[in-house]
Every structure is written in structure tokens, then in C-alpha cells.
Amino acid sequence: MIKRFSLKRVSKVLLLFITVLLLYVFPAKKVYNLNTKESISINKYHTIYLLDKNNMLSKVKIIVTYNSIDKLSEELLESLIINGKYTDKIPSGFKGVLPKNTKINSINVKYDLIEVDFSNLFDERLDEEKEVESIIYTLTSLNKINKVKITIDSKDLLTLPKSQKKLDSILTRKYGINKEYDIDSIKNIQNVTIYYVGIYDNKKYYVPVTKYINSDKDKINIIVEELTSRMGYNTDLISYLNSNARLIDYKLEDDKVFLNFDNYLFDNQSTSKVLEEVLYSIEYSVKDTLDIKNVVFLVNNKEIKR
Amino acid sequence: MNKGILTKREREVFEYLIKNNTTKDISNILNISEKTVRNHISNVIQKLGVKGRSAAVIELLKLNEISL
Numbered sequence: 001m002i003k004r005f006s007l008k009r010v011s012k013v014l015l016l017f018i019t020v021l022l023l024y025v026f027p028a029k030k031v032y033n034l035n036t037k038e039s040i041s042i043n044k045y046h047t048i049y050l051l052d053k054n055n056m057l058s059k060v061k062i063i064v065t066y067n068s069i070d071k072l073s074e075e076l077l078e079s080l081i082i083n084g085k086y087t088d089k090i091p092s093g094f095k096g097v098l099p100k101n102t103k104i105n106s107i108n109v110k111y112d113l114i115e116v117d118f119s120n121l122f123d124e125r126l127d128e129e130k131e132v133e134s135i136i137y138t139l140t141s142l143n144k145i146n147k148v149k150i151t152i153d154s155k156d157l158l159t160l161p162k163s164q165k166k167l168d169s170i171l172t173r174k175y176g177i178n179k180e181y182d183i184d185s186i187k188n189i190q191n192v193t194i195y196y197v198g199i200y201d202n203k204k205y206y207v208p209v210t211k212y213i214n215s216d217k218d219k220i221n222i223i224v225e226e227l228t229s230r231m232g233y234n235t236d237l238i239s240y241l242n243s244n245a246r247l248i249d250y251k252l253e254d255d256k257v258f259l260n261f262d263n264y265l266f267d268n269q270s271t272s273k274v275l276e277e278v279l280y281s282i283e284y285s286v287k288d289t290l291d292i293k294n295v296v297f298l299v300n301n302k303e304i305k306r
Numbered sequence: 307m308n309k310g311i312l313t314k315r316e317r318e319v320f321e322y323l324i325k326n327n328t329t330k331d332i333s334n335i336l337n338i339s340e341k342t343v344r345n346h347i348s349n350v351i352q353k354l355g356v357k358g359r360s361a362a363v364i365e366l367l368k369l370n371e372i373s374l
Contacts, residue, residue, distance in 0.1 A: 163368075186324060
């Protein structure tokens with residue numbers, strides 16, 4: 001009897017020990033430390049430049065996981081890779097631009113310059129120019145990043161493999177994107193970047209086009225003139241700025257510009273509302289072309305509140 | 307032939323051309339004759355296999371041989 005009593009006690013203790021052991025190995029709740037360097041963002045979006053259905057690089061937002069600039073930039077670059085590990089983040093209607101075997105070896109951030117070392121960056125079946133443009137525009141969308149340096153297996157990328165085009169070792173948005181050349185004279189050649197609107201599946205997005213044209217006007221007036229031409233150079237790109245809209249005058253103050261339009265900036269004269277697509281098209285175009293940080297809109301000298 | 311290679315002088319001539327300088331202006335700036343300036347322009351047009359100065363400028367911009 002004593003033996004049976006001891007056995008019962010031993011088995012109870014053993015059962016208790018096993019239960020405690022199981023709870024220790026498989027806890028009911030995981031605790032995340034939100035103060036680590038690679039802390040996780042919840043529902044944070046970031047800009048990336050992907051190809052749309054017309055093979056135009058387009059400004060798109062994707063959900064991102066990381067906050068720190070090195071991890072975030074890696075995440076964005078990985079998202080540019082065709083069938084890469086973040087393919088599920090890519091919105092429908094868009095696709096990656098870097099070859100599927102692209103490897104990101106290292107990322108180094110120095111003030112406003114980001115240096116990225118790749119392997120297998122180019123594939124002769126793909127558009128090398130669009131690859132470089134998407135890398136530059138995506139990385140310079142990061143806060144405080146203005147310059148990009150691309151190396152391939154630790155060697156500076158100074159020439160594109162197919163076209164033999166020379167590259168500066170430090171790249172900025174001055175490189176241009178979706179470039180179009182409409183020059184018939186060598187006089188008054190200018191370049192501006194215009195943000196048009198594209199539509200896919202009833203959703204709107206922005207498509208930047210760097211245009212080289214002949215014009216004796218200043219860049220801000222060229223931008224407004226281009227956007228008042230209702231259609232972009234191809235019929236899939238749209239500008240919502242009324243063709244009658246006129247820029248009365250503008251003022252530059254440090255890194256801010258004040259744009260004063262007439263009533264035709266309004267979508268509807270009775271409600272005095274300006275379409276979001278109009279404001280963003282102008283704002284993005286001016287910021288990219290002129291390296292301006294803030295754009296303020298006025299109609300007949302009265303500021304539009306956004 | 308690698309279309310991207312200009313001589314230093316050819317590049318200088320086109321950099322001045324796209325800044326609205328005439329051949330006369332360029333000859334004065336570079337201290338060479340107008341005929342020499344025109345020869346440089348013709349050589350580049352021939353190298354690039356294009357017709358005319360505008361087409362040459364477009365090609366040179368695309369190749370990043372010159373910039374605005």
C-alpha cells in the first residue's frame with residue numbers, strides 16, 4: 001500500500017514537471033521588443049518605382065516591414081526584383097524591373113548617399129536603363145537620401161553593358177526617368193520631369209516622364225504648359241489640369257515655391273475645390289525638376305488649404 | 307564602333323552648342339577657326355551615324371556624353 005501511495009505521488013510530481021517544462025518550451029504568448037534596431041512597422045507604406053502595363057516606371061506604394069534605413073532600402077530593392085521574395089507585396093497591374101537572379105550584397109549609408117553593391121544586376125533581355133532609373137528613384141524616395149552609388153561585385157558601375165552609356169559614379173534624380181526626346185533644334189534645349197496620371201483597375205497612380213524639349217520658357221511654365229495639354233505623349237497617361245488653366249505668376253523662396261493660378265485650377269468653380277490629381281501632378285513635377293521641397297498653391301493670390 | 311567616345315574638343319564644342327552658342331561664339335571661346343568648329347560637328351555627326359545636329363545632340367544626351 002505504501003508502495004502504491006508513493007508511486008501515485010511520484011507520477012503526480014512527474015506530470016507536474018512535464019507540464020512546467022512544456023509551458024517553458026512553448027509559451028502561450030510571444031513578447032516582441034519594439035525598441036530593437038530592426039523594429040517592425042505596422043501598416044507602413046513606402047514609395048517604390050515599378051513597371052506598369054505599358055512598361056513605364058510608375059510611382060507606387062507598398063507595405064513595408066522595416067524602419068531602419070539599411071533594412072528598409074534592402075526591402076525596397078528586393079521588391080524591385082522580378083519574382084523576388086517580396087512578390088506578394090507588388091500591387092496588381094505592376095511588375096518588378098530587376099532580373100530575378102539579382103543579389104544585393106551590401107548597403108552602406110553615408111549622410112545623403114546610399115551605396116549598394118549588387119551581383120547579376122543586368123540581363124540582356126531586360127531594359128538596363130529602366131533598371132538604373134528605378135533604383136535611383138526608389139532609393140531617393142527615402143527620407144534624406146539624394147544620391148545613389150551602384151557597384152557590381154564591388155566595382156563602380158560606370159558604363160551600361162548594352163548601350164555603353166557612361167554613368168556618373170554618383171547618381172541623382174537628374175538622371176531622369178522614362179526619358180523622352182522631342183528636340184528638333186539645338187537651341188533652347190531643356191529637360192523637365194512631368195508626373196502624369198495612369199489608371200489600372202480604376203485605381204490611379206503617377207507616372208513620371210523626363211522630357212527633353214525645345215523651349216524658351218522657364219521650367220515652371222513648361223511644367224504647367226505640359227500638364228494643360230490634357231493627354232500625355234501616349235494616350236494612357238492623363239493630366240487632370242484644365243487646359244484653360246493659367247499660371248499667373250510664381251515666387252521662389254529658398255526651397256519653397258508659391259504658384260499662383262487663375263480660377264481654372266478649380267475642378268468646379270462653384271465649390272472651389274481642386275482635384276487631388278492636379279495638385280499632386282504639379283507638386284511632384286516641380287519638386288523633381290527643380291529640387292524644391294515645398295509647393296504652395298494659390299488661386300488669384302488666395303492660398304489653397306490642403 | 308563605340309559611339310560613345312568623343313574627343314575632348316568634340317565634347318567641348320557640343321557642350322557650348324547646346325548652351326545656345328553659335329559656331330562663331332564657339333570659335334572665339336576655344337580660339338579655333340569657325341571651319342574647325344564645323345569640322346568637329348561634322349565628325350561627330352558622322353561618328354554617330356545620324357542626320358543633323360539635333361539628332362546628334364539627342365544621341366549624345368542619351369549616351370550621357372553631354373549634359374544640360
